[in-house]
Amino acid sequence: MEQLLTWLQHGLGKGAGDTAQSWSETLLGSLHFWSLLEGTHLLTLMLFVGTILVVDLRLLGVIFRRTRVSLVSEAILPLTMFGFAFMVITGLTLVFAKPLFYYHNIWFRLKMLLLVLALVNVWVFHSHIQKSQGAWDAEPVPPGKVRAAAALSLLSWIAVIACGRFIAYDWFACGKPQSTFINAVEACKASEEGAYSLQGKRLN
Amino acid sequence: MNNGRFIVHAAISIGLLVAAMLGVAYPVAAHHAFAAEFDGKAPVLLRGKVNKVEWINPHAWVHLVVLGPDGKGQEWMVEAGTPNTLARAGIDRNSLRPGMEIVVRGYQSLDRSCIPVCKANGRDITFPDGRKAFMGSSGTGAPKDGADPNERQ
Numbered sequence: 001m002e003q004l005l006t007w008l009q010h011g012l013g014k015g016a017g018d019t020a021q022s023w024s025e026t027l028l029g030s031l032h033f034w035s036l037l038e039g040t041h042l043l044t045l046m047l048f049v050g051t052i053l054v055v056d057l058r059l060l061g062v063i064f065r066r067t068r069v070s071l072v073s074e075a076i077l078p079l080t081m082f083g084f085a086f087m088v089i090t091g092l093t094l095v096f097a098k099p100l101f102y103y104h105n106i107w108f109r110l111k112m113l114l115l116v117l118a119l120v121n122v123w124v125f126h127s128h129i130q131k132s133q134g135a136w137d138a139e140p141v142p143p144g145k146v147r148a149a150a151a152l153s154l155l156s157w158i159a160v161i162a163c164g165r166f167i168a169y170d171w172f173a174c175g176k177p178q179s180t181f182i183n184a185v186e187a188c189k190a191s192e193e194g195a196y197s198l199q200g201k202r203l204n
Numbered sequence: 205m206n207n208g209r210f211i212v213h214a215a216i217s218i219g220l221l222v223a224a225m226l227g228v229a230y231p232v233a234a235h236h237a238f239a240a241e242f243d244g245k246a247p248v249l250l251r252g253k254v255n256k257v258e259w260i261n262p263h264a265w266v267h268l269v270v271l272g273p274d275g276k277g278q279e280w281m282v283e284a285g286t287p288n289t290l291a292r293a294g295i296d297r298n299s300l301r302p303g304m305e306i307v308v309r310g311y312q313s314l315d316r317s318c319i320p321v322c323k324a325n326g327r328d329i330t331f332p333d334g335r336k337a338f339m340g341s342s343g344t345g346a347p348k349d350g351a352d353p354n355e356r357q
Binding site for chain 2: 028029030031032034035038060061062097098168169170171175176177193194196200
């Protein structure tokens with residue numbers, strides 16, 4: 001993994017000459033494109049989670065209670081899919097700009113776990129819970145398992161966003177003196193910055 | 205309106221209110237807040253030779269070696285704005301090169317361990333020819349010390 005990411009970051013697309021940069025390094029150092037990517041990522045994730053919020057609140061029986069669930073979700077789903085597509089593409093590209101950093105970042109690792117949880121919830125909803133939609137489509141307040149899935153959806157997506165925001169802060173960055181636990185969770189020993197104990201001793 | 209619905213509405217209203225208040229409290233938070241990593245009460249004046257410059261988003265990093273009174277060198281890495289804001293302030297690969305003797309004004313990180321190197325947030329940089337330029341980002345919550353020409357009082 002370490003080798004693959006090192007090649008992605010420093011090797012891929014690198015030309016000849018001592019000032020040559022890889023594609024990843026060029027993207028990370030770009031004057032405009034990186035900011036455009038980050039801005040698009042944030043705007044489209046707002047569209048994605050904003051539209052999910054509306055559907056989840058309907059499923060919780062909080063808003064649009066006299067409107068059929070299917071009417072709400074069918075009107076909104078295309079916007080959600082649009083937001084999702086751009087969010088994922090820009091997100092992957094941002095990771096490509098600095099793969100080693102994200103790989104050794106505790107918030108990014110937590111974010112990926114929560115992302116899996118959120119996506120499993122989407123899958124469970126569409127493959128199981130939605131099978132009985134005919135029975136509760138017109139209900140002002142859908143049954144408990146539907147509301148549970150909606151609540152889990154809201155909480156997990158908000159947690160994904162919160163973790164994403166915290167990636168920008170260096171509180172637990174590899175190379176800082178910190179607990180063995182944090183160093184292990186981030187696999188700091190394998191990182192460029194290395195692992196340091198709380199006493200400031202280099203561990204590798 | 206039944207009780208359960210009232211509680212849900214109240215919870216959402218309070219949530220929105222808190223969010224709105226946070227929004228008012230931090231109207232111009234940039235990429236990340238100054239106070240989360242740096243200490244506005246710990247100004248540093250660094251004179252030294254540029255070691256390397258990382259021209260990367262969202263913050264460039266200027267590495268310089270500062271000679272102490274005992275003649276020993278201590279490496280500092282100083283956080284700057286984006287490559288874009290720096291270019292507009294006249295700081296780029298051509299004007300800031302390794303080996304150059306520069307002076308940087310800034311604030312040290314909350315973490316004073318200097319492991320593996322000392323860390324600071326840069327405010328302005330003085331080049332060998334005496335030219336001075338703002339090297340930070342606007343609106344991060346850094347102290348209003350006059351370094352930022354776009355600062356609103």
